[in-house]
Amino acid sequence: MQGQRGVSRFFPYFLIAPALLIVFLVILYPTLFSFWLSLHENRRRDLIYVGLENFQRILANQNFWDGLGRTAIYGVFYIGLVMVFGFLLALLFHRGIKFGGVFLTIVFIPWMLSEIVAGVMWRWMFLPERGVLQNLFGPLLGDYSFLGEGAGAMSVVIAGTVWRGIAFSLLLLLAGLQTVPGDLGEAASIDGANRWQRFWKITWPLMLPTTQVTIVFLTIQAVNAVGMFLSITDGGPGRTTEVVSLQMYKQALQFNNFGFASAVSVLMFFLNAGLALVYINGMRAQNALD
C-alpha cells in the first residue's frame, strides 16, 4: 500500500523529522554519551579517560551490591503485590460490578499523584510520634518505629508504591482480559467446568502474554524507582533503603561523581534494554507492528 498518488517520497520523512530529531537529541545521544562518560572520571572540571576503572570500582564496591540486594527485595514485594492486587481487581472489574466506573476511577487516583506528593503523604502517616498510622500500628508491634527501622522503612515505601502502582497493572491486565474470548468460558461451563477450572485452564494461559508484559513494565519501574524512596526515607535509616537507582541519583547530584553514576547507568541501561527486548518480542508476536 503505497500512499496516495502524487505524494512526494519525502512526505513521511518530513512528518517524522521533528519527533525523531527531538528524540535523538534528548534520548539517543545522551544514552550514547553515557557510555563515553562511564569510561571517564571527574577530576576538578576535566574528564579524564580511565577505561573500565569505574566498572571495576563498582563491582568491587560492597555498597553497590548491597543496593542491588535492596532493589531485589523491594522489587519482589512491589511486583508481587501489585500483580496480585491488579489481577484480582481486573478479574472483578471484567466480570462486572455495580458502580464499576466509579470504583475504577477511584483506584486510579493514587496513580495521578506525583511520587513526591505521594511520598510526603506516606512519610507523614508514619512520622515518629505524630504519624497517624505510626500511632495506630506502632504500639501494637511493641512500640515499633516504622521509619526508624530498616525493614519498617522499606515496608512503608513498598506500601506507598504499591498503593500508587495498582492502577497501572490493573489497566494493563483489564485491557488484556478483553482479548480473552468470552464464549470459550461459556463453552467450558456447559461442559461442567467450575469457575476455578475455567480460570486456570482458559483465562490464565490466554492472559500469559499480557501478564509477561505487565511484569516487564513493573520490573522496570522497580529497578528505576527513585521518587518515593527520596521523599519517604531518603535512603535511611542509615543506608537500609538505599536502592541502586537512589545511589545513582545521589552519586550524580550530590557528589558530582559522573563517571561512577554513568557506569551504574550503563549497567542499568543493559538491564532495561534486556527487559525491553522481552517486551518488544511479545509485541511482535502479537503483530502489533503492522
Added chain:
Amino acid sequence: MATNVSQTESLVGHGVETTSRSRSWWSRNGAVVLMVGLCLVLLFPIFYTFITSLQPRGFGNSVQLFREGIYWGHYEQLLSTPRFMRNILNSGITSVGGALLTTVTCALAGYAFSRIKFGGRRGLLLLLLGMIMLPGIVNLIPLYRLSSDLLGSVPNGVTLFGDTSARQFVNYLLVIGVYGAFGIPFGVWVMKSFYDSIPRELEEAAAVDGATPWIALLTVIIPISLPGLVAVFLTNFVFNWNDFLTASMLIRSDELKTATVALLDFQNQLTGNNSELLNAASILIMIPGIVIFLLARNAFFRGFVEGAVKG
C-alpha cells in the same frame, strides 16, 4: 460526552444480574461492599493529608484533630507566598510546553507511521517501542552533564524580559524539550493506533477534491483526531506536572524550581512541627492532576490502553 461514557463502559463489564434473584444478599453485593472498603483504604492517605492541612500548626496530630475548628490559614499563607506561586507557575509553563511539543510532533509522526509504508518504518517503530521502556533516570545522568555545558555557554546576567535571564530562558526550553521528548515514544504509538481507526476514504476523498497530502492531513484528519490529540496532551500534561526527576536534575536556578522539587526541598528543610503547612502544599500541588483526570478520565484510559496494549 457520549464517547467518554463508552470508554469506561467498554473497560468495565456490566453487573451480573441474570441469576441474582435466587442468591443471597451477600453474594449479590459482597463485591460492592469489598470495593467500597478498598476505595476507602485507597483514599485514606489523601483524606488524611487534607484533614491535616486544615489544622493549625502543630495540631495535625491524630488525637487533637479539629480542636480549633477548621483552619484555612495554611492555604492562605501558601497562596500569598510569591515563591510558592512561582513554583506552581514553573510547573505549569514546563508541563504545558512539554505536552504541546509532544502532541504536535506525535500528531505528525503518528500519521506517517499509520498511513505510509516508507523505508525504515518498521525499524523506527521498534526503536520508539524500545524507548518507551528506557526510564528517565538512565538518560538523565548524561543529560545533567550535557545541560551543564549548555547552560554554561549561555552568557550570565543577560536579561530577556521581565526578570528572566537568558540562562533561565534556555533552562525553561531545556526542560520543555526533555518533557516533550520523553512523551514522544509512547505518544507516537497512541496517535498511530488512533489514525489506524480512521477510514482511509477520508483522505482519498480529499485527494479527489484536489487537496495535497499536507492540506488533507491538516484540514481533514487532524480535526477528527482531536480526541486522540487531547488524550495525548492531557496525559502528558499530568505526567509532566507530576515529574520530579527531570526537574530536579535539569533546573539550576531557585526561581525556576517546579512545585514537586520545591515540595521535597520544603520537607527536607522542615523545622518544628510544621507538617500541616507541608500537607496543605501537597494538596494544592495534587489538585490540577486529579481534576484533569476526573474530567477527562476516559481520555486517560483510552490513550493508555491504545498505546500500551493494542499497539
